[in-house]
Amino acid sequence: xxxxxxxxxxxxxxxxxxxxxxxxxxxxxxxxxxxxxxxxxxxxxxxxxxxxxxxxxxxxxxxxxxxxxxxxxxxxxxxxxxxxxxxxxxxxxxxxxxxxxxxxxxxxxxxxxxxxxxxxxxxxxxxxxxxxxxxxxxxxxxxxxxxxxxxxxxxxxxxxxxxxxxxxxxxxxxxxxxxxxxxxxxxxxxxxxxxxxxxxxxxxxxxxxxxxxxxxxxxxxxxxxxxxxxxxxxxxxxxxxxxxxxxxxxxxxxxxxxxxxxxxxxxxxxxxxxxxxxxxxxxxxxx
Amino acid sequence: xxxxxxxxxxxxxxxxxxxxxxxxxxxxxxxxxxxxxxxxxxxxxxxxxxxxxxxxxxxxxxxxxxxxxxxxxxxxxxxxxxxxxxxxxxxxxxxxxxxxxxxxxxxxxxxxxxxxxxxxxxxxxxxxxxxxxxxxxxxxxxxxxxxxxxxxxxxxxxxxxxxxxxxxxxxxxxxxxxxxxxxxxxxxxxxxxxxxxxxxxxxxxxxxxxxxxxxxxxxxxxxxxxxxxxxxxxxxxxxxxxxxxxxxxxxxxxxxxxxxxxxxx
Amino acid sequence: xxxxxxxxxxxxxxxxxxxxxxxxxxxxxxxxxxxxxxxxxxxxxxxxxxxxxxxxxxxxxxxxxxxxxxxxxxxxxxxxxxxxxxxxxxxxxxxxxxxxxxxxxxxxxxxxxxxxxxxxxxxxxxxxxxxxxxxxxxxxxxxxxxxxxxxxxxxxxxxxxxxxxxxxxxxxxxxxxxxxxxxxxxxxxxxxxxxxxxxxxxxxxxxxxxxxxxxxxxxxxxxxxxxxxxxxxxxxxxxxxxxxxxxxxxxxxxxxxxxxxx
Numbered sequence: 001x002x003x004x005x006x007x008x009x010x011x012x013x014x015x016x017x018x019x020x021x022x023x024x025x026x027x028x029x030x031x032x033x034x035x036x037x038x039x040x041x042x043x044x045x046x047x048x049x050x051x052x053x054x055x056x057x058x059x060x061x062x063x064x065x066x067x068x069x070x071x072x073x074x075x076x077x078x079x080x081x082x083x084x085x086x087x088x089x090x091x092x093x094x095x096x097x098x099x100x101x102x103x104x105x106x107x108x109x110x111x112x113x114x115x116x117x118x119x120x121x122x123x124x125x126x127x128x129x130x131x132x133x134x135x136x137x138x139x140x141x142x143x144x145x146x147x148x149x150x151x152x153x154x155x156x157x158x159x160x161x162x163x164x165x166x167x168x169x170x171x172x173x174x175x176x177x178x179x180x181x182x183x184x185x186x187x188x189x190x191x192x193x194x195x196x197x198x199x200x201x202x203x204x205x206x207x208x209x210x211x212x213x214x215x216x217x218x219x220x221x222x223x224x225x226x227x228x229x230x231x232x233x234x235x236x237x238x239x240x241x242x243x244x245x246x247x248x249x250x251x252x253x254x255x256x257x258x259x260x261x262x263x264x265x266x267x268x269x270x271x272x273x274x275x276x277x278x279x280x281x282x283x284x285x286x287x
Numbered sequence: 288x289x290x291x292x293x294x295x296x297x298x299x300x301x302x303x304x305x306x307x308x309x310x311x312x313x314x315x316x317x318x319x320x321x322x323x324x325x326x327x328x329x330x331x332x333x334x335x336x337x338x339x340x341x342x343x344x345x346x347x348x349x350x351x352x353x354x355x356x357x358x359x360x361x362x363x364x365x366x367x368x369x370x371x372x373x374x375x376x377x378x379x380x381x382x383x384x385x386x387x388x389x390x391x392x393x394x395x396x397x398x399x400x401x402x403x404x405x406x407x408x409x410x411x412x413x414x415x416x417x418x419x420x421x422x423x424x425x426x427x428x429x430x431x432x433x434x435x436x437x438x439x440x441x442x443x444x445x446x447x448x449x450x451x452x453x454x455x456x457x458x459x460x461x462x463x464x465x466x467x468x469x470x471x472x473x474x475x476x477x478x479x480x481x482x483x484x485x486x487x488x489x490x491x492x493x494x495x496x497x498x499x500x501x502x503x504x505x506x507x508x509x510x511x512x513x514x515x516x517x518x519x520x521x522x523x524x525x526x527x528x529x530x531x532x533x534x535x536x537x538x539x540x541x542x543x544x545x546x547x548x549x550x551x552x
Numbered sequence: 553x554x555x556x557x558x559x560x561x562x563x564x565x566x567x568x569x570x571x572x573x574x575x576x577x578x579x580x581x582x583x584x585x586x587x588x589x590x591x592x593x594x595x596x597x598x599x600x601x602x603x604x605x606x607x608x609x610x611x612x613x614x615x616x617x618x619x620x621x622x623x624x625x626x627x628x629x630x631x632x633x634x635x636x637x638x639x640x641x642x643x644x645x646x647x648x649x650x651x652x653x654x655x656x657x658x659x660x661x662x663x664x665x666x667x668x669x670x671x672x673x674x675x676x677x678x679x680x681x682x683x684x685x686x687x688x689x690x691x692x693x694x695x696x697x698x699x700x701x702x703x704x705x706x707x708x709x710x711x712x713x714x715x716x717x718x719x720x721x722x723x724x725x726x727x728x729x730x731x732x733x734x735x736x737x738x739x740x741x742x743x744x745x746x747x748x749x750x751x752x753x754x755x756x757x758x759x760x761x762x763x764x765x766x767x768x769x770x771x772x773x774x775x776x777x778x779x780x781x782x783x784x785x786x787x788x789x790x791x792x793x794x795x796x797x798x799x800x801x802x803x804x805x806x807x808x809x810x811x812x813x814x
Contacts, residue, residue: 042690042720056467077478089471096461097468099493109490113473144497149590158472175718177590177747178788204720207791246721249791256811271791275798278814421645453645456687502640509641512602512633513701514657522659524652524669 001086001165003030003053007062010048014060022048024222035192036200037209037230040219041244046202050168054087055080085114088164092171094155098143103154106143110162124161132157149180166198185212210234210248211270235267250274298416304346305417309426311533316414318540323403325547332402334547339406346417360408364401371397424448425525442518465494553580553741559610561596570596572764583735583742585752588761589786594745598713602633632702633711636718638694648682651701672704676730692723696730711743750790760785776804
């Protein structure tokens with residue numbers, strides 16, 4: 001299922017003195033099965049954009065096509081509900097949304113809302129909790145008794161159990177320690193590959209965007225500046241600097257070595273790949 | 288709709304009315320509440336209206352703006368007028384429909400009471416529109432200080448009010464976020480039976496309560512390690528500076544009251 | 553200045569020790585970083601020091617004096633602490649009110665208070681925001697206000713308990729930069745608690761904790777050098793250190809030096 005934006009314009013508090021243009025005539029597409037990164041400064045319109053993808057916000061002008069569902073200015077709740085079924089969203093600090101008396105019931109909340117029966121919802125909940133390495137002994141515990149990291153996993157399982165075609169991640173690693181950060185990103189990478197779903201990631205961490213995504217959309221002040229392959233956009237130093245975004249560590253190091261005369265045959269995609277390319281270069285230049 | 292409501296809102300500004308000491312403003316409004324009842328015929332009421340209108344002008348607020356913001360209150364005022372129109376008897380009978388009559392006294396009383404009510408609402412709205420909630424809290428604390436003798440915990444109440452005010456925007460943001468998060472999980476608040484809608488509120492309120500408790504707990508620790516131990520030995524960063532113009536405001540109010548009292552009939 | 557001598561503490565609901573026979577020194581005028589994974593005991597250390605938790609064995613000495621219930625209040629006055637959540641420690645209705653909060657509690661005269669608030673806000677680069685309400689500030693700006701609130705008290709010791717962990721990269725950089733400046737200008741003693749190895753670069757001294765014990769201690773060079781100890785403590789090596797470790801047989805260096813030597 002693809003998501004297509006057609007001249008999507010989003011205006012906050014229209015016709016008041018506080019009117020603010022958050023998105024300006026954005027036309028672009030998210031293709032099935034790809035991993036997208038949305039990047040841009042705070043206030044560039046990233047959050048507004050993703051909230052338009054599942055009907056949390058409706059376009060002020062223009063249209064959003066979620067598969068065969070069309071969302072526009074006055075779309076009915078019933079149709080919006082269909083879009084929510086297909087587009088799952090993990091918010092920043094998702095552990096804040098837990099409320100049920102047990103872990104398993106909390107994960108079942110979403111699936112039941114979109115029409116799954118008790119048994120099916122339970123089955124999905126158990127499956128995704130296990131996938132996220134949540135210990136079975138915790139399933140009947142109160143979610144609030146868990147550690148912060150476990151609570152976050154439960155919240156994420158609650159979205160996955162709805163089995164959306166598209167998964168939106170809004171700063172999923174905010175507030176995590178570096179090791180949990182890596183584990184979480186690895187996990188989403190694995191889920192994206194194995195389930196073949198579309199993932200859309202919002203983050204400030206350019207290293208994550210570089211390492212995990214296939215495509216990038218760069219926003220600035222409500223305008224779509226660039227849309228294209230991650231390898232193209234995140235290796236464009238001038239572009240990143242212009243929009244005050246950081247150059248990923250590996251890219252920066254590769255370019256700095258290039259300026260020193262150490263040239264690789266291609267741009268490394270991961271740290272391990274860098275090590276491989278560098279040792280190869282070193283062996284080739286060993287006197 | 289709600290964003291246009293003016294009741295209890297504050298509009299920052301630098302007009303003379305904005306700059307008057309909040310204590311003076313509160314006292315003046317209290318005086319006005321008494322003075323309103325001095326007026327008992329049309330010259331008195333005319334003076335009241337003129338007085339409030341010139342204050343509005345001084346505060347730099349437009350009447351249309353005020354009118355739009357107070358539309359809901361207008362219903363209450365019209366209701367009051369109708370009550371008098373139909374139920375106050377006396378004077379000449381103007382309309383006699385058998386099961387009800389409208390008499391001149393009813394119209395006159397209705398107009399007078401309506402003016403009273405409208406002026407009271409306008410003046411209190413002017414107070415909140417031109418005074419930040421924080422200065423209002425400060426002023427209330429200072430004015431109520433004598434109540435401490437009666438063991439009313441004035442300082443604690445003021446501290447609670449000011450922290451609550453500070454957390455309102457935070458909690459509003461949080462509510463919005465949680466509503467969105469649950470809505471993304473397919474929860475619907477807008478459709479279904481009343482019972483279903485009430486049930487849909489649980490996933491919003493529980494996370495909100497939990498987070499509010501957590502915030503309160505962390506806030507208490509933060510206040511404690513910053514040396515908060517109640518009012519004893521505490522100084523105040525905010526000062527209210529009572530100037531001549533503030534005394535003048537009170538004097539003017541009293542004079543206005545005397546004038547209204549003198550022209551009573 | 554601060555000494556932990558053989559301190560052991562366990563939370564009631566847990567069977568293992570949160571702190572296990574810890575002996576540590578924090579020296580005056582130094583910036584000491586305490587690094588550890590979640591649950592390593594690093595925050596428990598601070599809670600004992602601030603008297604938020606009680607019932608430990610061993611002793612804590614402040615300038616030679618043993619910490620007791622009697623002198624706790626007095627000691628609190630000399631320490632200032634910045635916590636993790638920017639929202640939940642912002643007491644004042646505006647930036648300047650919040651900075652003044654601690655001073656008000658200590659009964660500082662108003663004129664002096666005004667001067668100190670201004671000075672503290674200038675030190676964290678937030679003077680132009682003095683009348684702003686917290687809802688109009690970013691997380692990083694709120695933390696800078698919290699630091700100003702701490703600085704205004706002119707503390708002997710400034711503790712930061714994971715103060716940057718909820719911030720975005722920009723906010724994190726700003727906070728660290730400002731702390732570095734303050735440490736340099738005023739020689740403020742700093743205890744910096746973190747789970748991020750990338751943040752300890754500026755410290756004079758660093759302590760690595762794991763499961764309630766200190767497993768390594770020394771200068772930043774020494775800490776970064778023992779990469780095995782770091783990895784076994786469930787810490788993640790910063791990019792430069794990771795590269796240097798893999799390609800140059802593990803020595804601590806800054807990024808420019810890495811580029812130089814590769």
